[in-house]
Amino acid sequence: MIEMILHYDFMQRALIAGMIIGVISPMVGLFLVVRRLSLIADALSHVTLSGVAAGLLLQKQFPVFQSWNPLYMGMVFSLTASIFVDRLRHLYRSYQELAIPVILSGGIGLGVVLISAADGFSVDVAGYLFGSILAVGESELHVIIGVGILVTTVILLFYKELFALSFDEESAALSGIPRRSINILFNLVIALLITASIRVVGILLVSGLITLPVAASLQLASSFRQAMFWSIAFSQVSVLSGLAAAYYFDWSSGGTIVLVSVFILILVSSGKRLMHVVNRQIKSRTHSRHQEGSS
Amino acid sequence: MREIEICVKEELPDSGDFHMTKPVLRMEDVSFSYENQTVLEHIHLTLRAGEFLALVGPNGSGKSTLLKLVLGSLHPDSGNIFLFGSEPRQFREGSRIGYVSQKANSFNQDFPATVREVVASGLYGKLGLFRRMKQQHWERVNQAIEQVGLNDFADRNIGRLSGGQQQRVFIARALVSDPELLILDEPTVGVDAHSAEEFYKLLVHLHRQKGLSLLLVTHDIGAVTAYVDRIACLNRRLFFHGNGEDFSREKERILTDAYGHPIHVMDHRHEENVSS
Structure with missing residues (x-):
């Protein structure tokens, strides 16, 4: 595989894109999951679909936009939606999850209407829906690298504020952490991440890559740092398997990535259960031996 | 409905030493109501530096x-509140106050964080944006953990601790920024009697x-x-x-x-008389 990677440009691009996405999605995903906001990613990815459709429509109608990557339009849409999510959550304080179906169905509705209005596109919309890592183009790779640098910088710079807000928002705000600004910044980061990962996993599976490796890491980690480490490790394994499956078997990269993530999750949680049972067995055995010895 | 009595305006005599120290918190004739329901009427309350004040009620x-109102998330309809001499809404030195909320122990029990990580988060607001935790800050975190007697648990996941121990973690988190005032909202709810007693002893010790x-x-008057x-x-x-x-x-x-009716209070006084 290494030869192939060195040989083909598209493989190099796929590898770089995959590894970047494999680092930044669980990084953001960990904060999303512990704040119980994992579905926000899903909602925003559906909005991105309508953005991409709008971009494709513009390309079709106006030749001026020909050189424009539709992902940029997707980015604009999801950034706008992320601000809406924040507003909606303020509007319905006790129904915070209500923002998710509103944004999600709104996004998919608009996307479907735009696609049907365009009466077919020259590009394959399925590629956006399910991801095709081998098809990452030069301009898309630039988007991914740019977003990768930006997201990593924001997360590293505001790690402690994000941690404090995730653990206990009220106390964090009282202790002087600027809650509003950090939350808005974080929403923007999510929107950027989703746009960048669409090529790799696809709109329908983005939230899988963001949450599944984190879910597996939560089974193992006792500290936040450990959770961060494990979720990035699991996510890298999933992305690289997705790439390999796409290259060797021509399977969907997004589908494989998510399936491998699910498999890791099952493996980790059943491994943990097994360890638990074995430990208990050993404990009860030594305990009964002690009793035998004393009687 | 009960008739509204006129509140005693003059300050009640203080218990001695605190008379001369400056007030940390001062409420002057504060009233507040939600829509049409009056919740607080003509409250006069002073907490002086170095004082331990309990606010009880049903x-x-x-x-x-x-x-x-004190923390500035609500604003009084009338009257004034002074927190370290300034109005709570204008008050910007959050690290001078340590706050342990009633909801503190209703946090996500599966949150992946160690005791040390949680306690350190109490410093982040004081540290400010773009500043990293340095050696001396981590030493301060260890100190706070030691003060509440959780040294052996510093690297444990917080969800694995008992309710009483978790309560101590939150005290450590509040203490780590060296506050002058510690505010505790129903800290012993859901904690067993023995742990609650230990907890009060810890507070007195810190005080x-x-x-x-x-x-x-x-509401634990006794x-x-x-x-x-x-x-x-x-x-x-x-x-x-x-x-x-x-x-x-x-x-x-x-x-x-x-309370509007006679109530019986369980008195658990100790050999160690604190007020003496």
Whole structure:
């Protein structure tokens, strides 16, 4: 595989894109999951679909936009939606999850209407829906690298504020952490991440890559740092398997990535259960031996 | 409906030493109502530096509302509140106050964080944006963990600790930024009697050793009378504001007034007499 990677440009691009996405999605995903906001990613990815459709429509109608990557339009849409999510959550304080179906169905509705209005596109919309890592183009790779640098910088710079807000928002705000600004910044980061990962996993599976490796890491980690480490490790394994499956078997990269993530999750949680049972067995055995010895 | 009595305007005599120290918190004739329901009426309350004040009262007596006013998340309809001399909404030095909320132990029990990570988060606001934790900050975190007696648990996941231990973690998180005032909202709810007692002892220890001002909001009247300098009894109005001994002497009357019916208080006084 290494030869192939060195040989083909598209493989190099796929590898770089995959590894970047494999680092930044669980990084953001960990904060999303512990704040119980994992579905926000899903909602925003559906909005991105309508953005991409709008971009494709513009390309079709106006030749001026020909050189424009539709992902940029997707980015604009999801950034706008992320601000809406924040507003909606303020509007319905006790129904915070209500923002998710509103944004999600709104996004998919608009996307479907735009696609049907365009009466077919020259590009394959399925590629956006399910991801095709081998098809990452030069301009898309630039988007991914740019977003990768930006997201990593924001997360590293505001790690402690994000941690404090995730653990206990009220106390964090009282202790002087600027809650509003950090939350808005974080929403923007999510929107950027989703746009960048669409090529790799696809709109329908983005939230899988963001949450599944984190879910597996939560089974193992006792500290936040450990959770961060494990979720990035699991996510890298999933992305690289997705790439390999796409290259060797021509399977969907997004589908494989998510399936491998699910498999890791099952493996980790059943491994943990097994360890638990074995430990208990050993404990009860030594305990009964002690009793035998004393009687 | 009960008739609204006129609140005693003059300050009740203080329990001695604190008379001269400057007030950390001062409420002057504060009233507050949600829509049409009056929750607090003409509250006068002073907490001086180095004092341990317990605010007691039945459920729905306005204790939590009073705290929200003090912390600036609500604004009084009338009257003034001064927190370290400034109005709570204008108050920007969050690290001078340590706050342990009633909801503190209803956090996500599966949160992947160690005791040390949680305690450190209490420093982040004071540290400010773009500043990293340095050696001296981590030492301060370890100190705070030691103060609450959790050294052996520093690297444990917080969800694995007992309710009482978790409560201590939150105290450590509040203490780590070296606050001058510690505010505790029903800290012993859901904690067993023995742990609660240990917890109060820890508070008294911190109070004495560091001269920390404490505002404890609780409905556990019996326990606190033994530990605190002064008690304020609240039920929409302030029914009593004085020291523990005066409170004990007139307990029956005050509580009957405040709760609207006679109540029996379990007294768990200790050999160690704190007010002496």
